[in-house]
Amino acid sequence: MAVPYLQPILWTMQMLIVEYRKEYFLMSKLQANISGIIKSSVIDGPGNRMVIFFQACNLNCLYCHNSHTIGLCNLCGICVDACPTNSLQIDTENKRILHQENTCMRCDSCIKSCPENSSPFYKKMSVEEIVSEIHKVRDFISGITVSGGEVMLQVDFLRLLFQTIKSDKELSHLSILIDSNGNIAQDKWDSILPFTDGVMLDLKAFSQENHKKITGYSNETILESIQYLDKRKKLKELRFVLVKGMNNHEDELRKVSQFMSSVSASVGKSIIKMRKHGIRDEYAFVEEPNADDMEMARNIFEESGLNVLMI
Known part of the structure; x- marks a missing residue:
C-alpha cells in the first residue's frame, strides 16, 4: 500500500507516462505528404540547412517553379x-503510385502529364522517419527549413x-524556419509559433486584382498573416x-513598398526577379522583368525608405 504523501507523486508519474504514450502514438501514426528532402542548402535561410518540401498548396502561382x-x-x-520505361504502377490497395527507381530515367514525363500538378514521387513520412533523416546530418547543418507546396496545410x-526536434538534446540547437505563402488563418499560426524560430513569406501583389492574376486567389489572409x-x-x-506586366506598374509598386515599409525594420526585405526557367508551358506568356524594370522597382522601394536586397 502506497504511503499517503506519495500519492500525488505517483499520480503525476502516471499522468506523465500517459502523455508520453500518447505522444509516441501520435509520432508513430501521424504522417505528412513529403515531396522531397534536400540535406544541404544555403539559399533557404541562414547557414547550411536541411530543407523539407511538403506536398500540396492553396495557391496556383503562374511562375511556380515547384508546380x-x-x-x-x-x-x-x-x-x-506517360512513363516511357513503365516504371510506374498503381497500387490500388494502398492508394499510391509505385515507383521503380532502377528503371526510371527521371525524364519528368509523368510530372509534365499530370493534370493535378502533382508527382508520383512524393511519399508519406512519419515524424519519426523525418527526425531520423535529420539525425544523419545534424552535425553539418545549422537548422531546418520546411517549405512546399504550402507547409501550413499540414500544421498538426x-x-x-x-x-x-526541440525536445531532442541532439537536435534542439537547430533553428526552425517556415517558408510559407501566408494564406493561412491566424489560429493555425497560434498553434505552431511557440515552436518556431521564424517565418519567411512572399508578397505576390498588393491589389486584389493583380494578386488573383498571379495566384488565382485573393490576398486578404496573406496581408493579415x-x-x-x-x-x-x-x-x-x-x-x-x-512579374512584368502584372505587378511592376508604378502604382502597384508604390502600394507594395508602402506596405512593406510598415513592417519592422528588423525583417529582411528583398525584390526577386521572376525567372521563366522551370515554369509550366501553359504560362510561357509570363514575362521576365528586365534591368530597367528591376531598377525602377528598387528606386520606388528606396523612396519608401526600404533598403532591399535584389535577387
Whole structure:
C-alpha cells in the first residue's frame, strides 16, 4: 500500500507516462505528404540547412517553379501511361503510385502529364522517419527549413515535428524556419509559433486584382498573416517577386513598398526577379522583368525608405 504523501507523486508519474504514450502514438501514426528532402542548402535561410518540401498548396502561382508540389495524386493513372520505361504502377490497395527507381530515367514525363500538378514521387513520412533523416546530418547543418507546396496545410504534423526536434538534446540547437505563402488563418499560426524560430513569406501583389492574376486567389489572409507575424516578432523575411506586366506598374509598386515599409525594420526585405526557367508551358506568356524594370522597382522601394536586397 502506497504511503499517503506519495500519492500525488505517483499520480503525476502516471499522468506523465500517459502523455508520453500518447505522444509516441501520435509520432508513430501521424504522417505528412513529403515531396522531397534536400540535406544541404544555403539559399533557404541562414547557414547550411536541411530543407523539407511538403506536398500540396492553396495557391496556383503562374511562375511556380515547384508546380509538381501543388496538387495531390488522385490515382488517375495518366502518369503511369506517360512513363516511357513503365516504371510506374498503381497500387490500388494502398492508394499510391509505385515507383521503380532502377528503371526510371527521371525524364519528368509523368510530372509534365499530370493534370493535378502533382508527382508520383512524393511519399508519406512519419515524424519519426523525418527526425531520423535529420539525425544523419545534424552535425553539418545549422537548422531546418520546411517549405512546399504550402507547409501550413499540414500544421498538426508540423507542430509535432517541431516539438520533437526541440525536445531532442541532439537536435534542439537547430533553428526552425517556415517558408510559407501566408494564406493561412491566424489560429493555425497560434498553434505552431511557440515552436518556431521564424517565418519567411512572399508578397505576390498588393491589389486584389493583380494578386488573383498571379495566384488565382485573393490576398486578404496573406496581408493579415504578414502583419500578425510581424507583431509576434516571428516574421524573419518578406520577399516581393517582380512579374512584368502584372505587378511592376508604378502604382502597384508604390502600394507594395508602402506596405512593406510598415513592417519592422528588423525583417529582411528583398525584390526577386521572376525567372521563366522551370515554369509550366501553359504560362510561357509570363514575362521576365528586365534591368530597367528591376531598377525602377528598387528606386520606388528606396523612396519608401526600404533598403532591399535584389535577387
